Amino acid sequence: MADDWRLVHLKEQPFLQGQSFIRKSYKAYRPGWEHDHCAACWATIAEPGQSDEAACHEGYATTADYVRGADYEWVCVPCFDEFKAVMAWKDVPAG
Known part of the structure; x- marks a missing residue:
């Protein structure tokens, strides 16, 4: 896994190490914001109908x-x- 390009990219973002995350449906960060990208693989994350299928x-x-x-x-x-596990992310339950 050490040579996985996604992990290499994550390691270049040390501010993400140990962060808390919550699983949820995507909602634009602010008006006019169309989408975001996965911090690891750069996949597009968007509201339905706001980006490619x-x-x-x-x-x-x-x-x-x-x-x-x-x-x-x-x-x-x-x-x-x-x-x-490798990034020590915390999965915070919704609610």
Whole structure:
């Protein structure tokens, strides 16, 4: 896994290490914001109908304790599952 390009990309973002994330449907960060990208694989994450059909419509978003706030950074579900342990991510339950 050490040579996985997605993990290399994540390691270049040390501010994501140990962060809390919550799984949720994507909602644009602010008006005029069309989509986000997975912090690991750069997959598009968007509201249904806002981007190409290949876009993910849910993922893991940072929580309010993140320095830039809730929903600022996103990770797609497959990447979160694969890199949760190595990145020490916390999966915060909804509600």
